[in-house]
Amino acid sequence: MSKPAESAAATSDRVIRVPALARVEGEGGIAVFVKDGKALDAQVRIFEAPRLFESILRGRGMEEAPDITARICGICPVAYQMSACQAIESALGVELCPSLKALRRLLYCGEWIESHGLHVVCLHAPDFLGHASAIDMAAASPELAGRVRRSLKIKKAGNAIVERLGGREIHPINPRLGGFHRAPKPSELTSLLSDLNHARELAVELLSWVSTLPFPDYEHDYDFVALRHPTDYPMNEGRLVSSRGSDILMSAFLDHFEERQVPHSNALQCVKKADGGAYFVGPLARINLNFDRLPADVQTLAHSTGISWPNRNPFTSIVARAIEIVFALGEAIRLIETYEPPAQSFVPCPPRAGSGCWITEAPRGILYHRYEVDAAGKIVSAQIVPPTSQNQRQIEEDLIRYTPRVLDLPEAEATWRCEHVVRNYDPCISCATHFVRFERLS
Numbered sequence: 001m002s003k004p005a006e007s008a009a010a011t012s013d014r015v016i017r018v019p020a021l022a023r024v025e026g027e028g029g030i031a032v033f034v035k036d037g038k039a040l041d042a043q044v045r046i047f048e049a050p051r052l053f054e055s056i057l058r059g060r061g062m063e064e065a066p067d068i069t070a071r072i073c074g075i076c077p078v079a080y081q082m083s084a085c086q087a088i089e090s091a092l093g094v095e096l097c098p099s100l101k102a103l104r105r106l107l108y109c110g111e112w113i114e115s116h117g118l119h120v121v122c123l124h125a126p127d128f129l130g131h132a133s134a135i136d137m138a139a140a141s142p143e144l145a146g147r148v149r150r151s152l153k154i155k156k157a158g159n160a161i162v163e164r165l166g167g168r169e170i171h172p173i174n175p176r177l178g179g180f181h182r183a184p185k186p187s188e189l190t191s192l193l194s195d196l197n198h199a200r201e202l203a204v205e206l207l208s209w210v211s212t213l214p215f216p217d218y219e220h221d222y223d224f225v226a227l228r229h230p231t232d233y234p235m236n237e238g239r240l241v242s243s244r245g246s247d248i249l250m251s252a253f254l255d256h257f258e259e260r261q262v263p264h265s266n267a268l269q270c271v272k273k274a275d276g277g278a279y280f281v282g283p284l285a286r287i288n289l290n291f292d293r294l295p296a297d298v299q300t301l302a303h304s305t306g307i308s309w310p311n312r313n314p315f316t317s318i319v320a321r322a323i324e325i326v327f328a329l330g331e332a333i334r335l336i337e338t339y340e341p342p343a344q345s346f347v348p349c350p351p352r353a354g355s356g357c358w359i360t361e362a363p364r365g366i367l368y369h370r371y372e373v374d375a376a377g378k379i380v381s382a383q384i385v386p387p388t389s390q391n392q393r394q395i396e397e398d399l400i401r402y403t404p405r406v407l408d409l410p411e412a413e414a415t416w417r418c419e420h421v422v423r424n425y426d427p428c429i430s431c432a433t434h435f436v437r438f439e440r441l442s
Contacts, residue, residue, distance in 0.1 A: 026429025113158025281365025
């Protein structure tokens with residue numbers, strides 16, 4: 001739907017450029033090339049240095065993967081640990097007991113709560129209210145200052161789950177292949193319930209508030225992609241489905257999607273293999289494809305927002321995240337109240353040669369891991385496809401479609417509105433810059 005970047009740059013008569021994006025994790029910018037009132041092309045320019053995690057993993061023991069991959073991101077380390085563990089367990093033919101699966105789901109709830117809690121108010125809401133930052137927003141009125149404080153209390157409740165189960169809030173050290181180094185006592189989890197119940201009350205009120213934000217009138221027929229579970233709202237398990245009818249096993253991911261290098265980014269872009277098209281992952285995709293998997297009370301709250309579901313307006317992703325906060329807090333409470341300690345904190349994972357893959361739902365969308373291990377348990381190869389790599393092309397296409405709407409505005413405001421388009425996706429740029437392909441010239 002766009003001209004090649006070189007052609008667009010050469011023929012454009014205006015460029016909307018953001019050298020460094022604010023209120024996103026990592027380092028990147030955007031450029032939108034415009035001619036005669038039309039956007040010819042858009043580039044999400046990720047210039048953060050590639051971090052080569054897939055190369056780091058090669059030759060390391062398979063049991064090191066959870067700790068190494070956690071370092072890819074300080075905001076969503078649990079996602080990397082869960083995808084890594086389950087991909088390698090798949091290669092080894094290891095199956096966990098229900099209690100260990102429940103603990104992993106609880107840990108994931110903590111990450112969703114803390115990540116979404118930070119994004120909704122501190123990173124995204126300022127765009128709708130015309131503020132440069134959460135600090136500026138808090139300074140604007142006592143009500144908004146209270147809003148920021150309450151969102152941080154919600155985030156803190158998520159951090160507490162991760163700390164209790166993971167051993168620390170950032171880069172947890174307790175998860176391992178087969179489960180956990182140590183399973184918590186019931187009393188260690190029930191002590192969290194008071195704060196979690198209070199945080200859920202705050203989250204319900206937060207959902208009501210974000211639903212009143214001024215959303216631009218903008219929709220598109222996206223190809224939403226997410227996991228779908230037979231009974232549960234998806235986190236660690238399920239089949240991969242799309243809004244255009246796809247329904248595949250996790251193991252078929254590479255048959256349908258592929259990573260490509262683009263000149264303007266230090267991150268690979270993942271696109272649909274059949275046509276090179278973009279697709280949309282993350283909370284909005286999950287809600288759209290799994291609304292019926294939300295608990296009845298959460299569905300009622302979602303309907304009370306006045307927003308129809310499924311929804312094709314990417315600016316309402318902030319509401320989808322708020323819905324998931326309410327869900328994750330309720331799910332965490334349920335998992336703690338029904339927790340039965342496992343007989344053992346982990347299932348043994350004896351090494352054997354094989355390969356396996358897995359997908360889990362990181363806060364920002366599906367996270368694919370694939371590993372090949374040898375008979376000694378050493379990692380032969382690794383492939384990691386983060387959510388932001390998968391959303392990059394979709395962000396660029398949004399910029400192409402949306403930019404003509406703002407061209408008559410002053411330059412600063414037009415630029416800011418383009419930034420808002422990017423922040424709808426809560427991109428984690430550091431996650432995306434894990435690898436760059438190099439080709440030998442001869």
